[in-house]
Amino acid sequence: MDFLLVNYILPRLDLIELFNLNQFMDFALLQQNYFKMFLPEVFLSTSIFILCLHASLIVTSRRLSYPLVMQSFGKLSVLILFLTFLLVNNNAILFMLTYQNTFIFDLLSSNVKQIILVGALFCIIISENSLIKQQINNFEYFLLVLSAVLGLLFLVSSYDMLSLYLAIEMQSLCLYVLAAAKKDSSFSTEAGLKYFILGSFSSALLLFGISFLYGSTGTTNFDNFHLLFAGIDSETSSLTQSVEIALICIMAAFFFKIAAAPFHMWSPDVYEGSPTSSTIFFAVVPKIALFAIFLRLFQFVFASFEELFLFALVFFSIASVISGSFVALRQKKLKRLLAYSSISHVGYLLLAFAANSLEGTQSLFFYLVIYMVTSLCLWSVVLSLDTLTNEKRSKTLIDLASVGSVNPYLGFGAMLAFFSLAGVPPLAGFFAKMEIFLSALSSSLFFASTVAILSSVVASYYYIRLIKTMYFEKKRENSFIFPVNRACSLTISVAVFFLLYFFVNPYLLLLLAQKMALCLF
Amino acid sequence: MFFLVEEYYPILLLLFISIGLACIILGASYFLGIQKPDTEKVSVYECGFDPYEDSRNKFDVRFYLIAILFIVFDLEALFLFPWAVSLSHIGSMGFWTMIDFIFELVVGFVYVWKIGALDWE
Numbered sequence: 001m002d003f004l005l006v007n008y009i010l011p012r013l014d015l016i017e018l019f020n021l022n023q024f025m026d027f028a029l030l031q032q033n034y035f036k037m038f039l040p041e042v043f044l045s046t047s048i049f050i051l052c053l054h055a056s057l058i059v060t061s062r063r064l065s066y067p068l069v070m071q072s073f074g075k076l077s078v079l080i081l082f083l084t085f086l087l088v089n090n091n092a093i094l095f096m097l098t099y100q101n102t103f104i105f106d107l108l109s110s111n112v113k114q115i116i117l118v119g120a121l122f123c124i125i126i127s128e129n130s131l132i133k134q135q136i137n138n139f140e141y142f143l144l145v146l147s148a149v150l151g152l153l154f155l156v157s158s159y160d161m162l163s164l165y166l167a168i169e170m171q172s173l174c175l176y177v178l179a180a181a182k183k184d185s186s187f188s189t190e191a192g193l194k195y196f197i198l199g200s201f202s203s204a205l206l207l208f209g210i211s212f213l214y215g216s217t218g219t220t221n222f223d224n225f226h227l228l229f230a231g232i233d234s235e236t237s238s239l240t241q242s243v244e245i246a247l248i249c250i251m252a253a254f255f256f257k258i259a260a261a262p263f264h265m266w267s268p269d270v271y272e273g274s275p276t277s278s279t280i281f282f283a284v285v286p287k288i289a290l291f292a293i294f295l296r297l298f299q300f301v302f303a304s305f306e307e308l309f310l311f312a313l314v315f316f317s318i319a320s321v322i323s324g325s326f327v328a329l330r331q332k333k334l335k336r337l338l339a340y341s342s343i344s345h346v347g348y349l350l351l352a353f354a355a356n357s358l359e360g361t362q363s364l365f366f367y368l369v370i371y372m373v374t375s376l377c378l379w380s381v382v383l384s385l386d387t388l389t390n391e392k393r394s395k396t397l398i399d400l401a402s403v404g405s406v407n408p409y410l411g412f413g414a415m416l417a418f419f420s421l422a423g424v425p426p427l428a429g430f431f432a433k434m435e436i437f438l439s440a441l442s443s444s445l446f447f448a449s450t451v452a453i454l455s456s457v458v459a460s461y462y463y464i465r466l467i468k469t470m471y472f473e474k475k476r477e478n479s480f481i482f483p484v485n486r487a488c489s490l491t492i493s494v495a496v497f498f499l500l501y502f503f504v505n506p507y508l509l510l511l512l513a514q515k516m517a518l519c520l521f
Numbered sequence: 522m523f524f525l526v527e528e529y530y531p532i533l534l535l536l537f538i539s540i541g542l543a544c545i546i547l548g549a550s551y552f553l554g555i556q557k558p559d560t561e562k563v564s565v566y567e568c569g570f571d572p573y574e575d576s577r578n579k580f581d582v583r584f585y586l587i588a589i590l591f592i593v594f595d596l597e598a599l600f601l602f603p604w605a606v607s608l609s610h611i612g613s614m615g616f617w618t619m620i621d622f623i624f625e626l627v628v629g630f631v632y633v634w635k636i637g638a639l640d641w642e
Contacts, residue, residue: 049625049628052628052629052632053632056631056632056635057631059635059636060636060637
């Protein structure tokens with residue numbers, strides 16, 4: 001009887017107290033601080049739930065004659081992202097670890113979150129119109145974009161291998177579905193399937209690496225890893241071999257997710273096959289979150305294993321720069337070309353990563369933001385190329401022909417964006433590239449930076465060729481050209497302003513990037 | 522390596538026992554049972570379509586949908602069991618986490634129901 005009381009009845013008494021108001025108040029007090037930090041995420045997820053319920057009740061309602069909610073949902077998601085941005089921006093606490101150290105809130109995470117939210121907001125604004133044009137009438141599209149953003153927010157502030165893995169899975173599951181969003185197109189379905197299979201393979205690698213880490217150390221927390229490996233001697237310690245295998249697996253997953261060269265095969269196919277609105281999201285938003293978390297992982301948590309990953313970073317950087325520049329020369333489809341160009345830019349970013357210094361990380365964040373702005377500009381140009389004859393098919397390079405004379409402002413914006421990507425002086429892209437090369441040179445990466453500079457010469461050939469197509473080639477057939485919609489023209493003009501402004505006065509962004517980089521060193 | 526033996530020895534034991542038990546159960550029903558097969562008995566049970574036929578046949582994608590939804594709610598039950606057993610140790614935090622999880626699942630359930638994924642016709 002005593003046994004029964006101790007083991008079964010007494011513990012259950014806690015349960016009764018659980019519903020006690022007093023204890024609930026304690027719980028609420030405990031939650032208050034966490035909630036202050038998690039307010040943006042809580043707000044975003046609650047809004048996703050409300051949107052989901054709202055839509056599933058309204059769309060199926062016979063009384064309202066099955067309304068289409070795409071337009072209102074686009075506006076609502078923009079509003080939600082904006083409010084989330086304000087909540088992140090308004091956070092008073094500078095540094096905090098929450099929920100048994102599984103999440104971290106510092107300047108790096110909050111700044112990256114703001115950049116992600118602004119990027120996602122602009123993505124939705126510019127792609128809203130193309131969604132309606134492509135007759136993607138699933139309200140789930142916006143829910144998936146919002147959930148991907150939620151996953152990215154969790155990813156940026158995750159401080160434990162488990163939360164990292166869950167957040168990566170959350171965002172990539174949403175991205176797989178976004179790639180296959182146009183259900184009646186076999187290209188889109190193929191892109192989704194390819195992305196899913198290869199992406200889940202890389203997630204499996206990540207999980208394998210994490211399991212190695214857990215098996216050899218018995219912990220998954222970044223803080224514990226950081227303390228455990230601080231000043232470890234890789235020659236003598238018996239622990240290092242399995243940790244090195246784990247780090248190689250994790251690195252492979254990371255290179256896959258950001259599409260660095262030997263693991264880049266999926267990205268041109270996925271970029272081309274998926275609907276343009278999803279491609280914009282893939283191209284603009286997730287990279288900065290992945291870079292932020294893996295910078296934290298390699299430069300802060302596993303900083304003592306630097307000779308292992310610096311070698312890999314330099315190798316992957318050179319490979320992506322070369323393959324991104326040379327393979328793009330032969331591309332005829334616009335989206336494929338931009339995919340290869342993004343691979344070469346990942347190469348430059350990895351070069352800055354490999355510099356493994358404060359300046360390197362600072363220039364990496366600087367470059368990432370500039371690259372985001374430039375690609376937002378470019379993708380809105382791509383969205384504005386629709387004519388009556390090419391509306392349905394994916395755009396080739398010849399669709400750019402005579403844009404310069406048909407729509408001079410659009411042509412000017414595209415020209416500045418291409419010049420900025422190529423790194424031509426009076427634009428922000430030049431500054432960003434210069435910063436990266438300077439930081440790489442000051443870390444004595446002479447060979448890698450020479451290769452990167454030479455390949456960027458090759459890459460500037462195809463950017464300049466695009467400009468030549470825009471200004472000096474005539475369109476063969478005449479066609480009705482749709483006017484550029486307001487969101488795209490707004491985005492292009494804002495982006496062009498920033499490209500010019502950051503050259504004149506880069507200090508604002510450089511300071512922000514330095515603030516983010518200082519969290520890691 | 523010694524800690525491996527120490528820590529995982531019960532699991533190894535469990536593995537052997539479960540393999541043995543599976544062999545015993547299957548073998549017993551194979552050798553002791555009376556076998557009188559007819560077409561009804563050997564046909565596929567509860568599964569919709571024949572696994573051994575021409576692989577080029579079309580079949581309904583709704584099988585997959587039902588299977589996926591089943592997995593989701595099956596996993597919910599899987600989470601609920603250890604939660605219920607360890608509820609006295611995890612405090613109010615654990616309790617409300619699960620309530621939140623169930624609430625989120627309900628949102629998904631309402632969506633699935635309303636959108637008509639559960640209707641067969």
